[in-house]
Amino acid sequence: MPRLIKRYSNRKLYDTESSTYVTLEDVEAMVRDGEDLQIVDNSSGEDITGPTLAHIVLEQQKVNPSFPLSVLRGIIQSGEDFFARLQWPVTQFRDEFKRRAESLEEGGRAIREFVDGTQRSIDEMQQRLDDRLRHAVDQITHIPEMRRELDDLRSTIDALEKRLDEIEDRK
Numbered sequence: 001m002p003r004l005i006k007r008y009s010n011r012k013l014y015d016t017e018s019s020t021y022v023t024l025e026d027v028e029a030m031v032r033d034g035e036d037l038q039i040v041d042n043s044s045g046e047d048i049t050g051p052t053l054a055h056i057v058l059e060q061q062k063v064n065p066s067f068p069l070s071v072l073r074g075i076i077q078s079g080e081d082f083f084a085r086l087q088w089p090v091t092q093f094r095d096e097f098k099r100r101a102e103s104l105e106e107g108g109r110a111i112r113e114f115v116d117g118t119q120r121s122i123d124e125m126q127q128r129l130d131d132r133l134r135h136a137v138d139q140i141t142h143i144p145e146m147r148r149e150l151d152d153l154r155s156t157i158d159a160l161e162k163r164l165d166e167i168e169d170r171k
Helices: 024-032 049-063 069-078 080-106 108-141 143-170
Strands: 003-007 013-015 020-022 037-041
Touching (some): 024 037, 037 049, 080 108
Parallel strands (some): 003 037
Antiparallel strands (some): 003 013
């Protein structure tokens, strides 16, 4: 059962397990420690776990921007499709596993086919997952684009330093 945290109308968070008020930083630490949390609005009983965790991510992004703007734009533009694409290989594997498990009733031949087919499915899923993760990492990091921008910034800084040296030499 998840650890219950209530949010009151004054926006304070109350941990019902420890009977203490907690901060967003405390909630973040609990999540990082792997705790299963449920955050509910005390007056309405509405589950606000998702919005609260999104708020924590937003606060982290303010302090330490870890996602390039292109990634944030991509997530907004593609909406749920972005996350669905990341989950698709697992969903497909689960459906395939369920379908093959149902075929076990056909006997020993089905078991051999199941094992062989499952291995192929795992190999294919791994390849698709690798491709999707590579694509997601490319979207998140944009390393070549960032390197070009960094090189441009270095060139600009070098030119500015050269101008400053020339101005100082004239004095």
